[in-house]
Amino acid sequence: MKQYAVTIAGGGSTYTPDMLEMLCLVREHFPLRRVVLYDIDAERQSHIGRFGEILFREYYPGLEFFYTTDPQKAFADVDFVLVQIRPGGLAMRELDEKIPLRRGIIGQETCGPGGFAYGMRSVPAMIELVRQIRRYSPEAWILNYSNPAAIVAEATKRVFPDDFRLINICDMPISIMDIFCPLAGGRKRHDIEPRYYGLNHFGWFTAMYDKKTGEDVLPEILAKLQKGNCDRELGFSGKNDAYWNFTFRHLEKMVQDFPHSLPNTYMQYYLYPRTMVAHSDPAYTRANTVMDGREKRVKQYCDEIAELGAIRGTRFDLDQKYSAEPKRGTDGGFESATIAHNDAHATYIVELAMSIAQNRNDVFLIITENNGVVPNLSDGMMLEVACRVGARGAEPFRLGCAGAFEKGLLEGQYAYERLTVDAALEGSYQKALMALTASRTVGDAELARTLLDEYISANGAHFPALK
Numbered sequence: 001m002k003q004y005a006v007t008i009a010g011g012g013s014t015y016t017p018d019m020l021e022m023l024c025l026v027r028e029h030f031p032l033r034r035v036v037l038y039d040i041d042a043e044r045q046s047h048i049g050r051f052g053e054i055l056f057r058e059y060y061p062g063l064e065f066f067y068t069t070d071p072q073k074a075f076a077d078v079d080f081v082l083v084q085i086r087p088g089g090l091a092m093r094e095l096d097e098k099i100p101l102r103r104g105i106i107g108q109e110t111c112g113p114g115g116f117a118y119g120m121r122s123v124p125a126m127i128e129l130v131r132q133i134r135r136y137s138p139e140a141w142i143l144n145y146s147n148p149a150a151i152v153a154e155a156t157k158r159v160f161p162d163d164f165r166l167i168n169i170c171d172m173p174i175s176i177m178d179i180f181c182p183l184a185g186g187r188k189r190h191d192i193e194p195r196y197y198g199l200n201h202f203g204w205f206t207a208m209y210d211k212k213t214g215e216d217v218l219p220e221i222l223a224k225l226q227k228g229n230c231d232r233e234l235g236f237s238g239k240n241d242a243y244w245n246f247t248f249r250h251l252e253k254m255v256q257d258f259p260h261s262l263p264n265t266y267m268q269y270y271l272y273p274r275t276m277v278a279h280s281d282p283a284y285t286r287a288n289t290v291m292d293g294r295e296k297r298v299k300q301y302c303d304e305i306a307e308l309g310a311i312r313g314t315r316f317d318l319d320q321k322y323s324a325e326p327k328r329g330t331d332g333g334f335e336s337a338t339i340a341h342n343d344a345h346a347t348y349i350v351e352l353a354m355s356i357a358q359n360r361n362d363v364f365l366i367i368t369e370n371n372g373v374v375p376n377l378s379d380g381m382m383l384e385v386a387c388r389v390g391a392r393g394a395e396p397f398r399l400g401c402a403g404a405f406e407k408g409l410l411e412g413q414y415a416y417e418r419l420t421v422d423a424a425l426e427g428s429y430q431k432a433l434m435a436l437t438a439s440r441t442v443g444d445a446e447l448a449r450t451l452l453d454e455y456i457s458a459n460g461a462h463f464p465a466l467k
Helices: 018-026 043-059 071-075 091-102 112-136 150-160 172-183 218-227 242-257 265-271 272-276 286-308 318-323 343-357 404-426 428-436 444-462
Strands: 003-010 033-038 064-068 080-083 139-143 164-168 191-201 201-209 364-369 384-389 393-396
Touching: 003 018, 003 071, 003 343, 018 033, 018 043, 018 172, 018 286, 018 318, 018 343, 033 043, 033 071, 043 064, 043 286, 064 139, 071 112, 080 112, 080 343, 091 112, 091 265, 091 286, 091 444, 112 139, 112 150, 112 265, 112 404, 112 428, 112 444, 139 150, 139 343, 150 364, 150 384, 150 404, 164 364, 172 191, 172 201, 172 218, 172 242, 172 265, 172 343, 191 364, 191 404, 201 218, 218 404, 218 428, 242 265, 265 272, 286 444, 364 393, 404 428, 428 444
Parallel strands: 003 033, 003 080, 033 064, 080 139, 139 164
Antiparallel strands: 191 201, 191 384, 364 384, 384 393
């Protein structure tokens, strides 16, 4: 079996250790010859890199591993690049969230003004990264998690229109399946083939088919959500922090109000903006929770292992860690690696790489261009839909027409996303103002101008120059 070379761009991410563990757990089914971490922040990446050296020495003997800030070393002769960059880091995420909240507007990482600011940073950074990868590995598969995924996907579609090996994905719909599929007779995500459509963080499940029987089990899930209090059956409050517990309970409210489909959890920011503002603390946002929680926890995990100089035979031993609660997936692989407390992030992107490498043609939710996939939505809209994915890339399943409610919401959101990309690529203040004014969470030109000027000041060199 061929051995592959994988680079993780954004190697200093708190999600990277889970990816590295996952690559060890599926080594018999996805054999590797080299793994490289790449990041522009050498100090932050070094904590993950030292952990990786010990991990692969003990659990993947013979594998070449190193970490670097040099794009040529990172991207030369590589088969897959797994991308999870965050331009501006968590410090800028904090400002993205707090600036609008001070004015009573949604402050969220990817939704509303926060998503706009993040997108203005991410578009040029992602385009430059793809160009670097293509300079050194023209045929590599680029699997991108970087947010805001809808805006990034719109930008990469325009700049790299024929690059079918560049695939944008998100793990949130998969996390929703992991949480809520058990409502259908205890089924798990891997038992289900989903049908879903929308823009990233702005979509709906319309069916969930049992892979063995073909039965659509979504009606059973929706019926239980309409009754409410599903935590009694699912027990998610014991596995998540207060933010996600609120979010998963709020999904019940969304289904009770709009019972014909299962929405992405991020729809709460667009359908209930006043509730979400009231539920937010302008002085301590989700960014602060991540910095005080996952950021410190993952760094401590890696540093403790580096200090021990070993994983086997310690309390971190992977064999003990995963044998305590076996989570076997397809082909004997594991379904989760959980340092970052996100089961889906590492598993989904590695599953996608395996489907491509082995031409499995498994079904994934992929962000792809609308060329008749949903016939009454704008051509070119970067839809997140079910696709069959193999060695030739992603082939979307065609769906019926969107309903009037969904179409109206999607077209408005897509206008905002297109204008944001216009602003980033053209350096246009006018397009940026139009984007924020068009955003469902803003909707006022004077407020949009105030937010835009504050973001320009706060971001400085992180933003494209706007004229």
